[in-house]
Amino acid sequence: MTARVSFVAGAVERRKQAIDRLARAFGFAAATLLIAPLVAVIGYLLVQAWPALTWSLVVENPARFMTAGGLWAPLVGTIDVVVFSLAIAAPVGVLAGIYLNEYARDGWLKRLVQLAVMNLAGIPSIVHGLFGVGAFVLAAGFGRSVLAASCTLAIMTLPVIITSTTEALASVPMAFREACWNVGASRWQTVRTMVLPNAMGGILTGIILQVSRAAGETAPILFTGAVFYVAIPDRGLAAFFPYGIRDPFMALSYHLFVISSQVTGVSDSLQYATAVLLVLLVLSVNAVSIAVRYRLRSRARW
Amino acid sequence: MKRIAHALDAASEPIVEAVIRLCGWSAIGLVVAILAFVVAQGLPAFANGLDLREFLTSVNWRPDSPVKPQFGMLALLTGSLAVMLLAMAIAVPIGIAASIYISEYCAPSTRELLKIVIELLAAIPSVVWGFIGYAVLGPIIMRVTDAAIGINLLNGAIILALMSVPIIVSVGEDALRAVPDSYREAALALGASRWQVAWAVLLPGARNGLLAAVLLGVGRAIGETMAVLMATGHAVQIPHSLLDPVRTLTATIAAELGETVAGGTHYRVLFVLGSVLMLMSLAVNLTAEWIVHGIRGRDAA
Numbered sequence: 274m275t276a277r278v279s280f281v282a283g284a285v286e287r288r289k290q291a292i293d294r295l296a297r298a299f300g301f302a303a304a305t306l307l308i309a310p311l312v313a314v315i316g317y318l319l320v321q322a323w324p325a326l327t328w329s330l331v332v333e334n335p336a337r338f339m340t341a342g343g344l345w346a347p348l349v350g351t352i353d354v355v356v357f358s359l360a361i362a363a364p365v366g367v368l369a370g371i372y373l374n375e376y377a378r379d380g381w382l383k384r385l386v387q388l389a390v391m392n393l394a395g396i397p398s399i400v401h402g403l404f405g406v407g408a409f410v411l412a413a414g415f416g417r418s419v420l421a422a423s424c425t426l427a428i429m430t431l432p433v434i435i436t437s438t439t440e441a442l443a444s445v446p447m448a449f450r451e452a453c454w455n456v457g458a459s460r461w462q463t464v465r466t467m468v469l470p471n472a473m474g475g476i477l478t479g480i481i482l483q484v485s486r487a488a489g490e491t492a493p494i495l496f497t498g499a500v501f502y503v504a505i506p507d508r509g510l511a512a513f514f515p516y517g518i519r520d521p522f523m524a525l526s527y528h529l530f531v532i533s534s535q536v537t538g539v540s541d542s543l544q545y546a547t548a549v550l551l552v553l554l555v556l557s558v559n560a561v562s563i564a565v566r567y568r569l570r571s572r573a574r575w
Numbered sequence: 576m577k578r579i580a581h582a583l584d585a586a587s588e589p590i591v592e593a594v595i596r597l598c599g600w601s602a603i604g605l606v607v608a609i610l611a612f613v614v615a616q617g618l619p620a621f622a623n624g625l626d627l628r629e630f631l632t633s634v635n636w637r638p639d640s641p642v643k644p645q646f647g648m649l650a651l652l653t654g655s656l657a658v659m660l661l662a663m664a665i666a667v668p669i670g671i672a673a674s675i676y677i678s679e680y681c682a683p684s685t686r687e688l689l690k691i692v693i694e695l696l697a698a699i700p701s702v703v704w705g706f707i708g709y710a711v712l713g714p715i716i717m718r719v720t721d722a723a724i725g726i727n728l729l730n731g732a733i734i735l736a737l738m739s740v741p742i743i744v745s746v747g748e749d750a751l752r753a754v755p756d757s758y759r760e761a762a763l764a765l766g767a768s769r770w771q772v773a774w775a776v777l778l779p780g781a782r783n784g785l786l787a788a789v790l791l792g793v794g795r796a797i798g799e800t801m802a803v804l805m806a807t808g809h810a811v812q813i814p815h816s817l818l819d820p821v822r823t824l825t826a827t828i829a830a831e832l833g834e835t836v837a838g839g840t841h842y843r844v845l846f847v848l849g850s851v852l853m854l855m856s857l858a859v860n861l862t863a864e865w866i867v868h869g870i871r872g873r874d875a876a
Contacts, residue, residue, distance in 0.1 A: 289768050296770035300676025303669045304689055307744065310737050311696050314707055365598045372599025376592065388864065389602040395791075395860040396609060396853060397798025398701075399825045403832070403849040404609045407616050411837055428605055435602065461591045462584070489700025492800040492825075496832050526702045526801075533706050534805055544710065548703050559698045563691060 315552065322545035330546055334507055335528075341543075344550055346505045349515060350419075350522035351554075354494065355487045357423035357518075362430045363480050369431075370438025370476070375464050394432035398492040401429045405497040418519045422498030429493055430483040437479025441472040474569035478562045485558040489551065491526040499527035501535075525551050613853055617846035625844055636811045636822075638831065638841045646844045648851070653813045654728075654821035658803060659796040661732035661817070662739060666796075667789055669736075670743030674788075675773050677744065678751040690745070697741035701801040708734040708806025722818035724808055729817045731807030735799055739792035746791055750784020751777055783866050790863035794856050800825040824848050 282290065319326075333343030369390075377383035405425030415421040445468050453463040469476075491499075503523050505515035516522045529547045532539040621627060625646055633647025677689050712733060713725025722729075754777050762772045778785070808820020809830070828845050835842040 289771065293768035293770040296773070297676070297680050300672050300680055303672035304676045304681070306669055307673055307689065307696060307740060308692050311692055311699075314699070314711075317711060318707075365601060368595050368598035369602060372595045376595055377599060386599055386602055388861075389606045391864060392857055392860050393602055393606050393609075395794050395798070395856045396606075397800065397825060397856055399798070399800040399828050400609070400613060400849045400853050400856075402800075403613055403616075403828065403846060406832065407612055407846070408608075428609075431605070432602065459585075459588055461588050485698050489698070489702065491700070491702040492829060495829060526700055529706055530702050530801065530805070534709060541710075544706070548706050551700060552703055555698050555700055556695055559695060563694065 318545055318549050318552065322542055322549040325540070325542035325546035326549065330550070334505060335502065335523075344525065344528065344547060345512070346503060346515065347523040347525045347528040347547075348550070348554075349505070349513065350499070350503075351488050351525040353419055353516055353522060354422050354426060354498070354524060355484055357419060358426035358430060358487050359480065359484065361423060361427035362434055362483070365427075366431050366434030366480075367438050367476060369435045370442060371464060371469075373435065373439045374442040375460065375468065390432045390435050393428075394436070396429075398429065398490060399495075401425055401493045402495055402497060404428070405493060410497055416519060417496070417498045417500070417521045419498055419516050419522050420518045422494040422522070422524075425493045425497045426487045426490060429490065430487050433486070434479055434483055437482070438472075438476050441475025441479065442468060444475060445471045474565065478566045478569075481558060481562040481565065485555040485562075488558070489526055489555050491524075491530055494524055494527060498522055499524045501531055525554070610850075610853060610857075613846055614850045617843055617848075617850050620840055620843035620847050623840045623843065625840065625847070630844075630847070634811075634813060636827070638844070639834075644841065646840075648824075648848065650811050650813050651822055651824050651827050651848070652851075654807070654811075655797060655823040655825070657728055657814050657821060658731045658735060658807060658823055659793060661728065662735035662796045663789070663793060665732060665736035666739045666743055666792055670740045670788070670792065671747055671785060673740070674744045674747035674751055674785075675777070678748045679769055679773050679777070690748075693741045693744050696737070697745075701738065701799060702805075704734050704738055705802040705805030708802060712806070716818075720818055724820060726806055726808040727818050727820045728807060728814050731803045731821070731823075734802050734806045735796045738799060738802060739795050742795055743788045743792040746788035747781075747785050750781040750788060753784060754780040787863040787867045790859050790866070794859040794863070797859070798825065798852065798856055800829050804829050824852050828852075 330343045331348065332345055334346045335344065336342030369386075373383065373386060373390075377386065402425065405421060405428075409415045409421035409424045410417055413421075415424070449467050449471065450463050453467045458466070498521050500521040500523065503516070503521060506512045525547065529544070529551055532547060533544045630646055630648050632649060633645065634650040634653075635645040635647045636650060637645040673689075677686055681689065708730050709726060712730050715725070716722055716727070716730055717725040758776050758780060759772055762776045767775070803823045804826040807823060807826065809822055809826075810820040811822045811827075812819065814821045828848055831841070832845050835845065
């Protein structure tokens with residue numbers, strides 16, 4: 274029989290473990306603090322908005338100084354501006370991403386472009402708004418319009434599209450390109466037939482994410498095109514395309530700002546319902562992007 | 576036929592390449608254009624009677640005064656800095672603790688879940704956060720404290736902290752995971768607990784990345800507009816307590832640009848405020864970049 278040896282934690286070890294447990298608990302609390310606001314905010318908004326959440330909220334136009342009716346006009350305005358801004362930003366952003374990852378040689382020029390992209394992403398949204406007013410509304414003569422607001426939003430979303438495109442391209446293995454070059458393909462042929470198809474998923478996810486960002490932004494469209502109220506047709510095809518490219522428009526985000534802090538007499542439930550619709554719009558776009566990403570990751574062929 | 580297609584392909588190659596390069600360089604052009612334009616729109620204000628000394632040192636912001644309009648930026652700048660600092664005081668400890676928890680403690684499945692939550696939290700539009708501050712947090716603050724109005728410095732800072740935490744956590748977590756596993760293994764082999772690993776190995780190892788994460792949060796907090804416009808109240812003053820309403824640079828531009836005459840002094844002064852904001856964000860971003868890439872980045876360039 275050998276004597277059983279038992280290891281008992283000494284004072285130092287016990288103290289070490291106690292601190293570790295404490296740190297773990299603190300970290301857990303901090304992580305919970307991240308989840309709690311998301312759940313609390315969405316839950317509270319939903320509860321408060323419940324009486325106003327009907328189908329007519331989505332399909333009807335605002336009425337009686339925004340105190341009644343639905344949110345169709347601002348919803349369509351938001352969709353219009355987002356589509357236009359991405360139509361401008363996506364091609365330029367993707368090509369710029371291709372430049373950074375496929376064409377630019379390491380050197381001061383590439384570094385300068387990278388710095389510019391990063392700083393462009395860091396410019397406060399209200400400064401984008403100022404630039405939009407001065408450059409697009411006044412200097413270019415677009416007036417307060419869908420066009421001016423879309424251009425402003427396009428500049429704002431551009432750097433993030435560039436970054437996500439560059440990342441997506443960088444994840445395509447170098448061997449793919451080398452195989453292409455070895456059969457005599459030029460640089461652009463390689464990009465077009467090999468790199469782009471393989472990076473398409475990642476590029477699309479990045480662009481989808483910008484849909485949600487552009488839909489939620491308020492400051493850049495505040496003075497470049499969004500207005501309090503535009504009367505638009507209730508029915509027919511015209512209700513789907515109410516704003517001309519040179520017309521001012523209503524937007525969901527600006528509408529929320531207006532009815533919650535600028536106009537009085539709007540019922541609480543309508544205010545909360547507007548917030549809920551905006552959050553749902555943004556989060557569902559995000560959910561699509563996350564789902565696409567997970568699907569792609571599980572299907573990656575290399 | 577094949578030969579023509581081939582010739583077209585060969586001919587289009589230089590055009591395509593030129594377009595791609597042009598798009599790549601457009602980012603530089605845009606940053607320079609925005610900076611030059613905003614500054615150029617603001618500069619004539621100094622010729623139109625804006626006194627630089629008053630602008631920098633006065634707390635009086637009375638752009639609409641019929642007697643003598645006064646444009647003192649000090650209270651607005653203080654407001655921006657106060658909201659930002661308070662927001663960071665809340666967001667940085669929570670953000671760093673959460674990123675340590677996510678990268679070191681929790682199970683992979685929980686990590687995926689938390690990362691999705693952070694992404695969704697970052698996606699909530701600023702106007703919705705502003706609405707939450709205005710309609711939800713304001714009344715709560717009034718009930719808990721005996722503040723006269725609920726939209727104030729504290730309210731804005733809490734909202735801004737909630738908005739900055741996701742960016743701090745995601746960048747901070749990347750920085751922590753960039754520390755090589757061999758460092759962790761070496762410390763664990765010496766008998767260190769996870770916390771000792773995090774405190775003595777990871778925090779120093781990821782110091783630069785974490786600092787950059789904090790700076791990105793600072794940049795976001797200074798530039799945020801709609802949330803502070805709706806949640807901080809509208810008094811132009813230097814705050815003396817957490818419950819004083821304040822006005823920030825961003826909120827001032829957003830609130831007043833609509834009422835100005837294009838080309839007037841007030842309009843131009845708002846562009847000067849925009850230039851100040853832009854220079855602050857450039858400084859913060861370049862510092863973050865410099866911290867991460869350091870001298871090495873410049874040598875490689």
